[in-house]
Amino acid sequence: xxxxPVSFADGSLLAPEDQLVVxxxxxxxxxxxxxxxxxxxxxxxxxxxxxxxxxxxxxxxAIRDVEVVSGxxxxxxxxxxxxxxxxxxxxxxxxxxxxxxxxxxxxxxxRIPILFCGPLxxxxxxxxxxxxxxxxIGDRPIDFxxxxxxAMGATVEKTPQGLDITxxxxxxxxxxxxxxxxxxxxxxxLLTAVRAEGITELRNAAVEPEICDLxxxxxxxxxxxxxxxxxxxxxxGVPRLRGYRHRPLPDRLETASWxxxxxxxxxxxxxxxxxxADLMTFLNVxxxxxxxFEVDDSPTDGGIRFWHPGGDLRAVALETDVHPGFMTDWQQxxxxxxxxxxxxSIVHETVYENRLGFTDALVSMGATIQLYSDCLGSTPCRxxxxxxRHSAVISGPSKLQAADLVIPDLRGGFSHFIAALAAEGTxxxxxxxxxxxxxxxxxxxxxxxxxTVEGPGMPSxxxxxxxxxxxxxxxxx
Numbered sequence: 360x361x362x363x364p365v366s367f368a369d370g371s372l373l374a375p376e377d378q379l380v381v382x383x384x385x386x387x388x389x390x391x392x393x394x395x396x397x398x399x400x401x402x403x404x405x406x407x408x409x410x411x412x413x414x415x416x417x418x419x420x421a422i423r424d425v426e427v428v429s430g431x432x433x434x435x436x437x438x439x440x441x442x443x444x445x446x447x448x449x450x451x452x453x454x455x456x457x458x459x460x461x462x463x464x465x466x467x468x469x470r471i472p473i474l475f476c477g478p479l480x481x482x483x484x485x486x487x488x489x490x491x492x493x494x495x496i497g498d499r500p501i502d503f504x505x506x507x508x509x510a511m512g513a514t515v516e517k518t519p520q521g522l523d524i525t526x527x528x529x530x531x532x533x534x535x536x537x538x539x540x541x542x543x544x545x546x547x548x549l550l551t552a553v554r555a556e557g558i559t560e561l562r563n564a565a566v567e568p569e570i571c572d573l574x575x576x577x578x579x580x581x582x583x584x585x586x587x588x589x590x591x592x593x594x595x596g597v598p599r600l601r602g603y604r605h606r607p608l609p610d611r612l613e614t615a616s617w618x619x620x621x622x623x624x625x626x627x628x629x630x631x632x633x634x635x636a637d638l639m640t641f642l643n644v645x646x647x648x649x650x651x652f653e654v655d656d657s658p659t660d661g662g663i664r665f666w667h668p669g670g671d672l673r674a675v676a677l678e679t680d681v682h683p684g685f686m687t688d689w690q691q692x693x694x695x696x697x698x699x700x701x702x703x704s705i706v707h708e709t710v711y712e713n714r715l716g717f718t719d720a721l722v723s724m725g726a727t728i729q730l731y732s733d734c735l736g737s738t739p740c741r742x743x744x745x746x747x748r749h750s751a752v753i754s755g756p757s758k759l760q761a762a763d764l765v766i767p768d769l770r771g772g773f774s775h776f777i778a779a780l781a782a783e784g785t786x787x788x789x790x791x792x793x794x795x796x797x798x799x800x801x802x803x804x805x806x807x808x809x810x811t812v813e814g815p816g817m818p819s820x821x822x823x824x825x826x827x828x829x830x831x832x833x834x835x836x
Contacts, residue, residue, distance in 0.1 A: 379802075379814035381779035381786045383761060386626035386667075387808040393614055393632045394420040394445055395607030397797045399569040401428045401471050402546050403576045403605060407449035408437060408478035409554060410580055414602035419445040420610070420799035423792075428471050435479070449602075454482045470543070473501055476508055477551025480526045488522040503544035507535055511555055532557030532596050539741070540565040540590060540681045546573060552594040553582040559594040566590055567682040568637045572608045579603040611637040612688045613798060616773045618665040619692035620808075622650045623699060623781040627666035628808060635663065641689050648693075648700060649673045674702030674755065678736040679710050687711055691774040694718065695781065697753045698726040704753040707736030712747035717771030721778055724762045727754040758783065766790035769797045780810055 395418040405428065407414040419425060429439045429447075436455040440448045472488050479486035505515050505522075511530045516523040532555050537544055545565040552559035564570070566586065574584050574592075580603050583595040614633040621628035622645070635642065635654045642652060645665070649672040653664045674697070679687040687710035697704040698721060708714050718728045728751055734743040735750035742749045761784030766772030772793050779786035791814070794801050806818040 378787045378789050379791050379812055379817065381761075381776065381788055382811040383759075383780050383782040383784060383786060385780070385809060385811060386624045387620055387780065387810060388627050389808040390629040390631060391617060391804040391807055392662075393610045393617075393630055394418045394799060396569055396572070396610040397422060397424055397612065398542070398567075398610075399572045399607045400425060402474060402550075402569070402573050403603075403607060404428045404432065404439075404447075404449060405471065405474045405478060406550060406573065406576050406580070407602065408432070408435070408451050408454065408475070408482060409550070409577075409600045410451055410602040411599055412602040413448055413450040413452075414580075415446065415448050415604045417444075417446050417604075417606040418609075419447050419607075421445070422799050423796045424471065431472060431475065435475075451482075451602075456483055456485060473504055473543070474546055474550055476504070476513070476524055477530070477547065477554075480508075480513060480524065480530060480551070481554045484526060486522075486524040487520075488524065489520065501543075503537060503539075503541050504547045507544060507548050508551065510535060511551055511559070530555040532559040532594070534560045534562075536562040537564065539563070542567055542570065542681075545570055545592070549573060549577060549584070549592070549594065552596060553577050553580075553584070554598070554600065555594075555596040557596055559596070561592045561594070562590065564590045564592045565681060568608055568611065576603050576605050579605060608637060609634050611641070612686070612770070614638060614663065615641050615686075615689045616692045616770070616777075616798075617804075618645060618650070618652070618663075619689075619696050619774075620777045620780065621665045622648065622667050622672070622696040623692075623777050625667040625669075626808070627664070629662055629664040631660060631662035633663040634661075638663070640683060640685050644675065644677055644685060644689075644693070647673065647675050648696065650696075671756070672696065672700035674700045674704040674753075676705040676736070678707040678738040680738055681710070684738070687714060688770050690714065691717055691770040692777055694728075694751065694753065695721065695774050695777040697755060698728070698759065698778075699756045699781070700753075701756055702754075704755070705735050706751045706753065707734060707738065707740070708749045708751075709734075709736075709738050709740045709742070712742045712745070712749050714771075715749060715751050717767050717774055718751060720762065720764050720767075720775055721759075724759045724778055724782055726757045726759060726778075728752070729754075760784055761786040764788045766793050769793055773798065776805075 401424050436453040438450040476486045510533050513526045542565040548561050580600040585593045609632045614630045617628050651668045655661045679690050730748035731750040732746050734740045759782035761782045764775045802817045805812050
């Protein structure tokens with residue numbers, strides 16, 4: 360294949376050396392392993408700032424978000440030490456203010472810095488937050504965060520460099536109600552309220568498994584937090600917290616991504632470390648589409664096997680929603696599998712208004728997908744009157760053909776890879792560095808499953824090597 364540049368919509372170019380070449384048409388077969396959840400690990404690392412003694416986190420994936428948080432913690436005097444098998448130790452004994460210019464090095468690389476507000480206000484009385492990054496999948500305003508901080512006594516000053524936040528009279532508990540059960544805002548309030556004076560009552564809180572796991576971390580540190588019915592969380596502030604030792608829940612988002620890859624390629628993939636309890640809603644839909652799975656509850660090496668049993672996949676109608684609904688992060692990889700289902704599938708995205716933009720690439724590969732601004736579902740939706748194309752009708756099965764693909768965001772990028780693996784011919788995928796944000800050893804795992812992928816950092820014939828920082832993955836047995 361001739362090497363030619365590929366451009367973004369803004370005219371910027373991705374050079375040939377930034378690509379991976381994917382030869383499609385081969386079912387994925389084999390075994391991989393997932394570690395701790397990306398959406399918990401980075402938050403638990405921030406929580407270590409609140410303790411007066413060191414914390415230890417196990418089974419940490421080697422992904423870019425962990426690197427970003429480690430860098431920010433180091434800038435604030437937290438000593439982060441990596442050990443074997445994904446263990447990290449975080450020592451907050453010498454927390455200090457960081458230089459604004461040094462913090463700004465991380466500007467735009469992640470949205471995690473906003474969660475430093477509460478811990479830094481408790482430890483230093485001051486927090487500076489740089490410009491935030493993350494995937495461009497829709498509006499993710501930080502107003503919920505800032506409104507909650509102000510209600511608890513913080514003063515927020517917006518500067519050209521970022522946000523300068525202080526708490527002149529300290530932080531105090533209060534009653535809060537979120538307009539939407541935002542995961543990030545719920546985490547912000549938890550990390551701030553645990554050492555605020557008095558009691559904080561949070562209504563309309565997010566209750567995702569990662570939120571409950573963060574509460575478990577804080578409870579180990581000495582926090583008093585109660586989860587009531589109807590999305591109400593009560594936090595009783597305490598004057599001090601200690602360090603923790605914690606093994607996070609496994610990454611249910613990565614698990615579902617590999618499950619969808621098995622389905623779309625007519626393969627058979629075992630995900631070691633996966634846990635059924637966190638995937639109940641996904642597993643129901645996976646089976647409704649026609650996929651099969653088998654749960655292994657072995658205490659030391661358990662997981663879930665996902666496979667395509669043969670025959671036609673079935674079209675479904677689904678809507679994304681906050682937990683316990685169908686996760687928005689599960690939607691994108693599943694849509695690729697739905698292009699291979701017989702009939703009309705309907706997907707109503709209710710969490711992020713621009714998350715269906717990744718389907719343009721699937722259409723260029725031969726999929727039949729029509730997007731609508733109407734709400735094609737019954738779940739209450741914030742986007743119905745705002746002209747966002749947030750509903751999709753997928754007609755299948757479609758024979759996918761290879762194409763040049765530019766990764767738009769983390770989950771959409773994995774979905775593009777699934778499409779390339781399922782397609783006939785050879786695709787080039789650009790911007791793979793975005794995948795490193797949330798998928799450890801992505802290249803090695805592809806190799807372990809028998810994918811034919813070539814490019815910088817891919818495993819050689821002598822065995823797996825890393826695509827991103829971290830330990831090697833065990834090859835399929």
